[in-house]
Amino acid sequence: MSKQINVALIGNPNTGKTSVFNALTGLNQQVGNYPGITVEKKEGICKLPRGVKAHIIDLPGTYSLNASSLDESVVIELLLNKNDKDFPDVAVVVSDVENLKRNLLLFTQIKDLEIPCLLVVNMADRMRRKGITLDIGYLEQQLETKIAVISTRKNEGIENLKQQISNYKELSVKPCLNASEIDTEYFNRLQKAFPNQLLYKLWLVITQDVNFGKTDRKDIDAIASFKTKSKGDLKRLQQKETIKRYQFINNVLKRGQTIDITQATDVRTKLDRILTHKIWGYVIFFFILLTIFQAIYDWSSVPMDWIDSSFASLSNWVKETFPGGGKVTDLIAEGIISGLGGIVIFIPQIAFLFLFISILEESGYMSRVVFLMDRIMRRFGLSGKSIVPLISGTACAIPAIMATRNIESWKERLITILVTPFTTCSARLPVYLIIISLVIPEGRILGLSYQALTLMLLYLIGFGAAVGSAWILNKVLKIKSKTFFVVEMPNYKVPLFKNVALTVLEKTKAFIFGAGKIILAISIVLWVLASYGPGEQFNNAENIITEQYAAQDLTEDELQQKIASHKLEHSFIGLTGRAIEPAIRPLGYDWKIGIAIVSSFAAREVFVGTLATIYSVGSDDEETIKNRMAGEVNPILGGPLFNFASGISLLLFYAFAMQCMSTLAIVKKETNSWKWPTYQFVIMTAIAYIVALLSFQFLK
Amino acid sequence: MQHTIVHLKRGEKGVITDVSSELIPLKLLEMGCLPGNFVELVQVAPFSDPLYLNINGSHLAIRKETAIHILIDKIDE
Numbered sequence: 001m002s003k004q005i006n007v008a009l010i011g012n013p014n015t016g017k018t019s020v021f022n023a024l025t026g027l028n029q030q031v032g033n034y035p036g037i038t039v040e041k042k043e044g045i046c047k048l049p050r051g052v053k054a055h056i057i058d059l060p061g062t063y064s065l066n067a068s069s070l071d072e073s074v075v076i077e078l079l080l081n082k083n084d085k086d087f088p089d090v091a092v093v094v095s096d097v098e099n100l101k102r103n104l105l106l107f108t109q110i111k112d113l114e115i116p117c118l119l120v121v122n123m124a125d126r127m128r129r130k131g132i133t134l135d136i137g138y139l140e141q142q143l144e145t146k147i148a149v150i151s152t153r154k155n156e157g158i159e160n161l162k163q164q165i166s167n168y169k170e171l172s173v174k175p176c177l178n179a180s181e182i183d184t185e186y187f188n189r190l191q192k193a194f195p196n197q198l199l200y201k202l203w204l205v206i207t208q209d210v211n212f213g214k215t216d217r218k219d220i221d222a223i224a225s226f227k228t229k230s231k232g233d234l235k236r237l238q239q240k241e242t243i244k245r246y247q248f249i250n251n252v253l254k255r256g257q258t259i260d261i262t263q264a265t266d267v268r269t270k271l272d273r274i275l276t277h278k279i280w281g282y283v284i285f286f287f288i289l290l291t292i293f294q295a296i297y298d299w300s301s302v303p304m305d306w307i308d309s310s311f312a313s314l315s316n317w318v319k320e321t322f323p324g325g326g327k328v329t330d331l332i333a334e335g336i337i338s339g340l341g342g343i344v345i346f347i348p349q350i351a352f353l354f355l356f357i358s359i360l361e362e363s364g365y366m367s368r369v370v371f372l373m374d375r376i377m378r379r380f381g382l383s384g385k386s387i388v389p390l391i392s393g394t395a396c397a398i399p400a401i402m403a404t405r406n407i408e409s410w411k412e413r414l415i416t417i418l419v420t421p422f423t424t425c426s427a428r429l430p431v432y433l434i435i436i437s438l439v440i441p442e443g444r445i446l447g448l449s450y451q452a453l454t455l456m457l458l459y460l461i462g463f464g465a466a467v468g469s470a471w472i473l474n475k476v477l478k479i480k481s482k483t484f485f486v487v488e489m490p491n492y493k494v495p496l497f498k499n500v501a502l503t504v505l506e507k508t509k510a511f512i513f514g515a516g517k518i519i520l521a522i523s524i525v526l527w528v529l530a531s532y533g534p535g536e537q538f539n540n541a542e543n544i545i546t547e548q549y550a551a552q553d554l555t556e557d558e559l560q561q562k563i564a565s566h567k568l569e570h571s572f573i574g575l576t577g578r579a580i581e582p583a584i585r586p587l588g589y590d591w592k593i594g595i596a597i598v599s600s601f602a603a604r605e606v607f608v609g610t611l612a613t614i615y616s617v618g619s620d621d622e623e624t625i626k627n628r629m630a631g632e633v634n635p636i637l638g639g640p641l642f643n644f645a646s647g648i649s650l651l652l653f654y655a656f657a658m659q660c661m662s663t664l665a666i667v668k669k670e671t672n673s674w675k676w677p678t679y680q681f682v683i684m685t686a687i688a689y690i691v692a693l694l695s696f697q698f699l700k
Numbered sequence: 701m702q703h704t705i706v707h708l709k710r711g712e713k714g715v716i717t718d719v720s721s722e723l724i725p726l727k728l729l730e731m732g733c734l735p736g737n738f739v740e741l742v743q744v745a746p747f748s749d750p751l752y753l754n755i756n757g758s759h760l761a762i763r764k765e766t767a768i769h770i771l772i773d774k775i776d777e
Contacts (some may be wrong), residue, residue, distance in 0.1 A: 066726055102731060122736075225711040240735075246734060371750060374745065375750065485761075486760055489742075
């Protein structure tokens with residue numbers, strides 16, 4: 001037996017549970033999914049005193065053991081299933097010193113499950129500012145537990161917490177109150193029918209709709225006498241139970257906690273007066289968004305230029321160092337390195353975007369935006385909570401769609417899921433950036449560059465498309481669902497550097513490696529398709545071109561270029577592009593862009609990598625993608641291929657089209673049907689085609 | 701006249717007297733919205749909806765449609 005114990009971190013949202021997890025595990029953590037569902041599973045390893053290792057699992061935040069969402073039911077399923085490999089040896093309940101009363105509700109429920117239970121009081125650094133003092137000895141005695149007072153912000157008490165976790169065997173498993181008093185007769189009957197089961201566990205199974213160990217539920221349903229309680233009766237009992245628990249907690253805190261209000265300084269009130277103000281609240285929100293886009297655009301240009309030139313010289317270096325490598329050297333230099341360069345270059349921007357999103361979340365500001373936007377969003381059939389998916393959708397639609405789970409009404413949630421892919425995700429960013437830099441002039445107005453403003457406009461178009469289609473869906477969809485809306489307004493906090501840094505690192509890594517695999521594979525396939533072709537035109541290109549231009553006095557370089565481009569045109573990829581060209585010519589695109597669009601249906605970010613591969617196959621010099629694209633000529637109309645009209649058309653196509661297989665897969669999972677992702681794909685792509693067509697025809 | 705949370709003005713306080721359990725989600729009760737607890741209206745969004753409340757020390761926002769089902773006694777200061 002290895003000396004490893006299972007520790008589960010449980011707590012209300014906004015108690016700093018994840019900070020505790022980060023403080024305990026540092027970089028020894030990984031993020032995955034619970035099997036079969038898309039709830040994020042965070043686990044890590046922590047070394048405890050005396051050589052004991054702890055496997056720590058950071059469970060989703062929940063206010064109680066009465067689950068109302070998939071995320072919350074994960075917590076209960078784990079706590080009720082002793083056979084789960086992650087079943088905790090000790091449950092660590094994380095609470096926030098300012099919301100102790102509410103946090104203890106969950107604590108008393110977990111105590112009733114008779115699992116060894118340790119109470120962590122976090123954010124102790126705020127105690128003095130809020131005038132709070134705790135009588136730890138008294139609380140430990142009343143709550144039948146040990147208490148660790150810590151501050152993740154000041155990094156205080158962490159070692160002591162580890163010590164206490166390692167002493168888990170000394171923790172009491174006695175419940176701290178008797179909740180069955182709410183209906184003694186009923187609970188007695190229940191216990192008599194199942195003498196070997198824990199009463200509170202039975203009660204949870206009866207009152208929950210979630211599925212924990214099907215057999216338990218069936219056993220209880222099989223005994224008819226326990227169906228005597230109607231849903232309404234059960235809910236009244238749950239209310240009684242909640243009141244009972246609060247009575248106990250109030251009594252305990254009356255002696256165990258003193259709050260001297262005269263000592264309390266109230267930053268929250270002052271900030272809320274401005275940040276949730278009827279006018280200033282919206283103005284500030286708008287300026288925060290504006291700053292984010294300006295930052296993404298301006299601050300990332302330096303590292304991006306550096307990455308761009310590094311990959312260009314790396315590709316060149318490979319070619320010069322291994323000149324005899326033939327096809328293999330070509331594949332590495334032109335297929336793989338250009339393809340990867342096309343994705344690595346966007347790391348700075350993606351990291352900045354996640355940096356801002358995680359700061360907004362961590363500081364508590366995001367809840368204020370939910371509050372401000374709810375009424376407006378509701379007009380479009382959305383919820384104020386839809387603002388979080390719509391904003392995180394600017395990073396990636398996949399986590400954004402998963403973030404819709406806390407929207408209570410199914411109709412509002414479905415509409416949010418369906419429209420979120422319109423928001424400008426980070427995979428669109430590479431496409432936008434390169435095209436904007438080609439077709440939008442440099443220059444500034446009021447200190448803001450035209451290019452940054454165009455980018456902001458594209459984000460607004462995405463947002464507008466999402467909201468507009470939500471409005472239509474709200475009229476069209478006939479779904480009746482109960483709506484209620486509760487959102488916690490957490491305290492304002494200065495975001496912890498460690499939390500923000502870990503989020504940025506983890507999300508950027510997921511993006512790069514997730515997308516990187518697809519991009520690498522597609523780059524290789526494209527390179528092969530571009531390097532081989534059927535028939536005389538491809539295989540005999542040298543002779544055909546030499547003869548054709550024999551009369552003209554071409555330099556060797558010019559001749560080589562003509563040959564290369566003739567070859568590309570008659571390669572497999574060229575033929576494919578030619579085949580679809582009639583469909584996309586009215587949008588202002590040539591067959592090369594056509595190929596890039598087709599490969600984008602695997603994932604949008606492939607666009608740039610694809611063009612990189614196609615163009616560097618077409619020529620041998622070290623021009624980077626952008627310069628290469630600027631030099632492309634429209635074969636029919638003459639003039640640059642990427643001009644204002646075709647550029648705008650392309651931008652709009654990418655703004656509306658549904659080009660992400662992973663998103664479709666998530667939508668299928670979350671709506672549990674192929675119907676919604678199919679609608680999404682067909683309708684979004686049709687809109688994209690029509691809008692791109694109209695814009696090119698008007699602007700050309 | 702029977703008051704509900706909707707009748708509070710910004711900054712005013714009350715004590716919850718009754719919540720209709722059929723119409724109020726359990727989650728709200730668990731966050732402290734129970735008879736006997738105090739409630740303060742911290743802020744209102746435009747069109748008085750949603751309402752930003754301090755209930756028993758928990759800060760949360762709910763919609764007007766929910767708030768009309770929470771009966772209170774106003775506290776005059």
